[in-house]
Amino acid sequence: MSYIVSIGKYVGMLKDVFSKPERFKVYYRRTITEIETIGINSAGIVAILSVFMGAVIALQTASNMDSPLLPKYTIGYITRSSTILEFSPTIISLILAGKVGSNIASEIGTMKVTEQIDALEIMGVNSLSFLVLPKIIASVFFFPFLIICSMGLSILGGYYSVTASGLTSHEEFVYGVRAFFKTGDIIYALVKTCVFAFIIVSVSSYFGYYTKGGALDVGKSSTQAVVWSSIVILLANFVLTQLILM
């Protein structure tokens, strides 16, 4: 029963989030700031994770290719496919749910328990729209760029790990990366990324906004935000894969 109530509250929250902003100029500036806070400040961790993720995918693929019937370019092909279809959009989004989601929930939760949100409401500002909408726009706009970078860096990490260790040659890896390429895979990955970005920000904002109590409760909200964002991302991933690829 409480889950149904929570879903109802979440939908009600979204209705307020997408109501007409009081002042577009202020919202625009906040969106730019959020792009920096949510997006650009996450670039470092995304880059590091992507390089090592790609390197491990390529090495594991190479180490599991026991059959001599499998061509060497399969390493590049599998690295590219698994990175574009799953690892970059989903795994990086899960990492971002941890970094960005906890940050959003604790920021909004702290504002709630210190009455800053009440102060916004008293002034006549739609606090949900003011706080959440710029974050949603910033993440839905910027996360696809992060994921495209992640895809490139993952493939690069895979390339260096297998070519430097002599498991395959430059030509074979590059041939594999280019083999059987479908543009639709990139579109599928970016659609997923936009949906995941929306989930991360909206679910985390929900837990932050409805925080009750003090500092301890802000911590709890932050944890719940990460847990539930991750669960919803995994569910959405399953549904989107069924809808788009099947």
Added chain:
Amino acid sequence: MIEVRDINKSFGENHVLHDFSAKFEAGKVNLIIGQSGQGKSVLTKCIVGLMEVDSGSVLYDGRDFSKMDRKERKDIRTEIGMLFQGSALFDSMTVEENIMFPLKMFTKMSKKEMLDRANTCLDRVDLTGRNKLMPAELSGGMMKRVAIARAISMNPKYLFCDEPNSGLDPSTSLLIDSLIQEITYEYNMTTVVITHDMNSVIEIGDHIVFIHTGRNWWQGTKDEIIKTENQEIIDFVYASKFMKTLKGKLA
């Protein structure tokens, strides 16, 4: 003037406000006093619309807040200033940005006009030149003064102060009380102060409402509250040793 008519508010089985009625007049400092857990904060939140009332009405100069749609409520809220217990300054903004925030959201002032207004408000609360400080760099008293400056930046008709002296030393409390009183008279605002502090009652209370068990138990002036024979008020007013001693000396 703010008029509260027969407000009821419950949380499940817990009936917090019982047919609460009161009038808060313009140009006066109206105090709501009472022990903890008697419904002061809930009453304030109902008056300013942060909580919906179960029944009853709140009238701002005759305009029924509880019957207003979202747009009308938004408009009336630009006429309300509020000083929160913990100041509620926006952590990510400087002092100046905090004061300019409502101006940015609801007026079409130029940046220079907004800066001038912010400086005027800061001068008014004796914080000239502290524009660029962050809230974390301010003392408790300074935070309250910035919160007052932010509350008056839009020239509000109604000012609410939720325990403005909590966490402050006696001399700073006195300063904040004087400031609230001065700006109330200066701007002819309807000011409602929620407090536990008997010093505030004596210093600035033009009209006092004593809330007990969620009811308007007693109302009157500061001279009347000292003379009252009402036992609940006597228990509240003379709870501290200091007030008992004072009463003995006066007697």
